[in-house]
Amino acid sequence: xxxxxxxxxxxxxxxxxxxxxxxxxxxxxxxxxxxxxxxxxxxxxxxxxxxxxxxxxxxxxxxxxxxxxxxxxxxxxxxxxxxxxxxxxxxxxxxxxxxxxxxxxxxxxxxxxxxxxxxxxxxxxxxxxxxxxxxxxxxxxxxxxxxxxxxxxxxxxxxxxxxxxxxxxxxxxxxxxxxxxxxxxxxxxxxxxxxxxxxxxxxxxxxxxxxxxxxxxxxxxxxxxxxxxxxxxxxxxxxxxxxxxxxxxxxxxxxxxxxxxxxxx
Amino acid sequence: xxxxxxxxxxxxxxxxxxxxxxxxxxxxxxxxxxxxxxxxxxxxxxxxxxxxxxxxxxxxxxxxxxxxxxxxxxxxxxxxxxxxxxxxxxxxxxxxxxxxxxxxxxxxxxxxxxxxxxxxxxxxxxxxxxxxxxxxxxxxxxxxxxxxxxxxxxxxxxxxxxxxxxxxxxxxxxxxxxxxxxxxxxxxxxxxxxxxxxxxxxxxxxxxxxxxxxxxxxxxxxxxxxxxxxxxxxxxxxxxxxxxxxxxxxxxxxxxxxxxxxxxxxxxxxxxxxxxxxxxxxxxxxxxxxxxxxxxxxxxxxxxxxxxxxxx
Amino acid sequence: xxxxxxxxxxxxxxxxxxxxxxxxxxxxxxxxxxxxxxxxxxxxxxxxxxxxxxxxxxxxxxxxxxxxxxxxxxxxxxxxxxxxxxxxxxxxxxxxxxxxxxxxxxxxxxxxxxxxxxxxxxxxxxxxxxxxxxxxxxxxxxxxxxxxxxxxxxxxxxxxxxxxxxxxxxxxxxxxxxxxxxxxxxxxxxxxxxxxxxxxxxxxxxxxxxxxxxxxxxxxxxxxxxxxxxxxxxxxxxxxxxxxxxxxxxxxxxxxxxxxxxxxxxxxxxxxxxxxxxxxxxxxxxxxxxxxxxxxxxxxxxxxxxxxxxxxxxxxxxxxxxxxxxxxxxxxxxxxxxxxxxxxxxxxxxxxxxxxxxxxxxxxxxxxxxxxxxxxxxxxxxxxxxxx
Numbered sequence: 008x009x010x011x012x013x014x015x016x017x018x019x020x021x022x023x024x025x026x027x028x029x030x031x032x033x034x035x036x037x038x039x040x041x042x043x044x045x046x047x048x049x050x051x052x053x054x055x056x057x058x059x060x061x062x063x064x065x066x067x068x069x070x071x072x073x074x075x076x077x078x079x080x081x082x083x084x085x086x087x088x089x090x091x092x093x094x095x096x097x098x099x100x101x102x103x104x105x106x107x108x109x110x111x112x113x114x115x116x117x118x119x120x121x122x123x124x125x126x127x128x129x130x131x132x133x134x135x136x137x138x139x140x141x142x143x144x145x146x147x148x149x150x151x152x153x154x155x156x157x158x159x160x161x162x163x164x165x166x167x168x169x170x171x172x173x174x175x176x177x178x179x180x181x182x183x184x185x186x187x188x189x190x191x192x193x194x195x196x197x198x199x200x201x202x203x204x205x206x207x208x209x210x211x212x213x214x215x216x217x218x219x220x221x222x223x224x225x226x227x228x229x230x231x232x233x234x235x236x237x238x239x240x241x242x243x244x245x246x247x248x249x250x251x252x253x254x255x256x257x258x259x260x261x262x263x264x265x266x267x268x269x270x271x272x
Numbered sequence: 273x274x275x276x277x278x279x280x281x282x283x284x285x286x287x288x289x290x291x292x293x294x295x296x297x298x299x300x301x302x303x304x305x306x307x308x309x310x311x312x313x314x315x316x317x318x319x320x321x322x323x324x325x326x327x328x329x330x331x332x333x334x335x336x337x338x339x340x341x342x343x344x345x346x347x348x349x350x351x352x353x354x355x356x357x358x359x360x361x362x363x364x365x366x367x368x369x370x371x372x373x374x375x376x377x378x379x380x381x382x383x384x385x386x387x388x389x390x391x392x393x394x395x396x397x398x399x400x401x402x403x404x405x406x407x408x409x410x411x412x413x414x415x416x417x418x419x420x421x422x423x424x425x426x427x428x429x430x431x432x433x434x435x436x437x438x439x440x441x442x443x444x445x446x447x448x449x450x451x452x453x454x455x456x457x458x459x460x461x462x463x464x465x466x467x468x469x470x471x472x473x474x475x476x477x478x479x480x481x482x483x484x485x486x487x488x489x490x491x492x493x494x495x496x497x498x499x500x501x502x503x504x505x506x507x508x509x510x511x512x513x514x515x516x517x518x519x520x521x522x523x524x525x526x527x528x529x530x531x532x533x534x535x536x537x538x539x540x541x542x543x544x545x546x547x548x549x550x551x552x553x554x555x556x557x558x559x560x561x562x563x564x565x566x567x568x569x570x571x572x573x574x575x576x577x578x579x580x581x582x583x584x
Numbered sequence: 585x586x587x588x589x590x591x592x593x594x595x596x597x598x599x600x601x602x603x604x605x606x607x608x609x610x611x612x613x614x615x616x617x618x619x620x621x622x623x624x625x626x627x628x629x630x631x632x633x634x635x636x637x638x639x640x641x642x643x644x645x646x647x648x649x650x651x652x653x654x655x656x657x658x659x660x661x662x663x664x665x666x667x668x669x670x671x672x673x674x675x676x677x678x679x680x681x682x683x684x685x686x687x688x689x690x691x692x693x694x695x696x697x698x699x700x701x702x703x704x705x706x707x708x709x710x711x712x713x714x715x716x717x718x719x720x721x722x723x724x725x726x727x728x729x730x731x732x733x734x735x736x737x738x739x740x741x742x743x744x745x746x747x748x749x750x751x752x753x754x755x756x757x758x759x760x761x762x763x764x765x766x767x768x769x770x771x772x773x774x775x776x777x778x779x780x781x782x783x784x785x786x787x788x789x790x791x792x793x794x795x796x797x798x799x800x801x802x803x804x805x806x807x808x809x810x811x812x813x814x815x816x817x818x819x820x821x822x823x824x825x826x827x828x829x830x831x832x833x834x835x836x837x838x839x840x841x842x843x844x845x846x847x848x849x850x851x852x853x854x855x856x857x858x859x860x861x862x863x864x865x866x867x868x869x870x871x872x873x874x875x876x877x878x879x880x881x882x883x884x885x886x887x888x889x890x891x892x893x894x895x896x897x898x899x900x901x902x903x904x905x906x907x908x909x910x911x912x913x914x915x916x917x918x919x920x921x922x923x924x925x926x927x928x929x930x931x932x933x934x935x936x937x938x939x940x941x942x943x944x945x946x947x948x949x950x951x952x953x954x955x956x957x958x959x960x961x962x963x964x965x966x967x968x969x970x971x972x
């Protein structure tokens with residue numbers, strides 16, 4: 008792996024950029040910042056935050072491995088990016104690192120969701136990604152939380168308090184939003200609306216999962232994995248138990264960090 | 273008249289919250305008014321209230337919607353907070369907007385189509401024939417007579433839902449104020465093309481443009497153009513007859529309004545300096561409330577009529 | 585006041601639409617063969633003549649996304665739902681499914697059943713021309729319906745004679761006439777029945793054995809003739825558009841904040857289903873069927889007079905407007921449907937000339953009640969000329 012060197016896994020995603028520092032198998036620190044429109048600036052911010060928090064200087068870093076959709080964009084002189092790893096490879100590695108008995112990871116991110124299938128060494132075997140019509144689930148979730156007047160975490164907790172099964176159309180985030188707002192205007196309880204929103208997202212993710220056989224054990228990663236209602240519905244739809252990885256948002260960054268020292272793919 | 277921000281922009285939530293405000297015309301005295309009427313517009317993204325004294329705008333407010341019931345109350349209370357007028361003293365309140373059935377203190381509900389038309393003609397005058405209500409959740413093209421009576425409308429199809437709200441989350445993504453992005457978008461004439469049919473596709477494509485390292489101003493212009501095109505398609509399908517006005521939250525975004533005008537090749541009547549176009553349906557609702565009150569006073573058989581609908 | 589005799593029959597119709605699987609299975613329990621159909625251009629009489637009861641496949645209104653792996657995202661939710669039900673094996677009790685090539689969305693749903701839901705050996709796609717107002721269309725269908733008949737005979741393990749066909753035609757025509765009479769009640773000044781109730785009975789007829797349906801309709805009509813009517817309240821609304829099996833929308837129209845009555849529905853789940861007859865007592869039964877089916881009010885996917893681009897359906901719609909006198913028209917179509925909205929482009933100016941306001945409701949799996957309610961109430965306000 009990294010022979011005890013201090014390395015950075017940098018996951019530059021559509022919506023958030025994650026920096027995570029590891030030495031050996033130990034995770035020293037991590038930080039996620041919104042990518043905004045300037046992914047290099049976001050990477051700098053995240054990285055600086057982590058090095059400050061753990062009390063080291065950037066010179067002590069052996070190198071940075073970048074992943075995520077913008078992994079090439081962050082290869083600037085200021086950031087010492089020594090190699091890049093495609094995000095699905097990093098996700099598989101990271102998931103395997105966090106859970107050695109896992110063989111499938113479903114990563115539900117800010118704009119894209121994907122699923123990776125890997126072998127008993129964490130090597131990628133297969134990957135699928137969502138249809139374009141199902142883009143933007145994370146953004147949608149943020150939007151809906153604000154619409155109800157809650158934080159994302161509060162909305163996740165609220166969804167679990169639902170007592171009534173309500174449906175919304177699931178074609179895409181536009182349908183779902185239209186109908187969720189309609190439910191609110193009908194006076195339907197916010198908890199039931201929050202749960203309907205979670206069900207919509209789980210339907211889209213589950214639909215993607217039909218393209219690839221899911222091998223046990225199945226783990227869930229990405230920002231949206233932090234919604235227990237979503238995970239619960241997803242598990243019911245794919246008819247399998249799933250567990251949420253620790254540090255679900257950082258799975259890609261972990262996978263990148265542990266790739267340090269390997270040859271560039 | 274000034275727009276006084278009573279709640280301000282909460283920067284900690286990102287560029288998300290629209291400014292909430294309330295305003296009042298202190299030249300009027302409610303204790304001398306014969307007729308006090310109010311309209312409440314319970315919209316998907318924001319709730320607005322307008323209070324009229326003998327048909328003149330007296331107090332108004334604009335707050336973010338959380339749940340319709342709670343936000344309608346907050347809107348009317350924000351308007352009232354500037355005076356010592358109490359809710360009970362308002363003779364008639366009419367609710368409009370998507371959440372109008374959730375406003376318990378309103379006596380009547382009238383659609384935002386009729387209210388948008390009535391409010392628009394009141395503000396811009398009898399030459400108005402087409403009103404584009406570009407709101408947070410839905411867009412409607414409304415046709416009306418010189419008296420402000422709606423004669424036709426086209427509601428957005430689902431593929432054009434939530435354009436207003438998508439502007440807010442887009443502003444968040446590019447870390448700008450939603451009130452600024454319109455002007456920023458007008459700084460670029462050349463910009464990449466994004467899907468002008470589907471906001472979900474446009475948003476995704478915009479995110480991918482981060483890779484191209486184009487200046488953020490161009491990206492903002494690209495997204496505005498795509499959304500303006502989408503809205504224009506809707507209006508064109510309904511047909512535009514001059515004079516044309518734009519109301520709703522997006523009316524305050526020149527990046528949208530300017531482009532809608534140039535795509536449709538028709539100029540809107542300029543917004544009035546003393547009037548927030550987003551308040552137009554609430555004003556229309558208040559006008560209905562005013563008229564219901566007056567008819568009730570002069571018509572003893574009013575109660576026997578069903579639904580209180582009067583012909584014009 | 586006791587429930588009117590008609591009330592009990594209407595309740596039974598409603599129950600059949602809500603529990604169509606239970607009804608179908610009860611027929612199966614009596615040894616009946618069943619065929620599902622996905623498009624009303626299927627010549628049901630051929631099935632009925634072979635002793636098979638045709639039942640229309642309707643949507644379950646379940647919000648699900650798994651069919652996106654099978655058919656395209658941007659196909660209507662009706663087609664997705666039908667595909668879903670096949671994959672869920674909700675209709676495994678059917679002995680056969682049949683459809684005519686109509687619109688691509690429903691054709692793909694049909695393909696899902698054939699390829700993935702186990703209906704490969706028990707399915708038939710009837711090639712059906714799109715440009716139906718021509719002689720070649722009729723000639724084409726002779727072969728097409730002929731092959732379908734052969735397939736049905738093989739499945740039923742017995743020949744379908746001319747007498748069988750004539751009997752079936754008469755039963756179906758009787759059904760059509762009864763349904764027409766039911767809808768004609770709404771032309772009265774004081775109809776004894778409402779639009780939503782008639783819509784319910786019509787939808788039920790699509791999933792019932794026609795003979796049983798006819799008996800119920802006869803009783804219903806008899807009851808209604810004897811019952812006092814009530815003038816429809818408020819504005820008169822007519823619906824026109826595509827398949828809509830969600831009776832909730834029709835109920836909504838009559839339960840708005842303003843008074844309105846639903847007085848006619850032009851859709852393939854309503855008037856277009858039965859507003860025609862197959863000529864009886866003709867020597868060539870297949871040709872009679874072809875003449876009848878080609879003479880139907882066309883679905884927009886099939887309505888095109890070559891050379892003129894004229895639409896036959898519009899003549900019917902204008903006739904309905906004359907006969908049923910709506911104050912406003914509601915266009916109903918599925919999100920992502922192509923043919924229906926294309927017709928609207930030409931229909932709206934016709935309505936505008938007649939001075940009839942309209943609005944468009946886009947159907948999906950679920951009903952956005954406040955949005956549709958707002959659109960309908962706005963339409964009523966326009967009709968009643970509401971202004972402050």
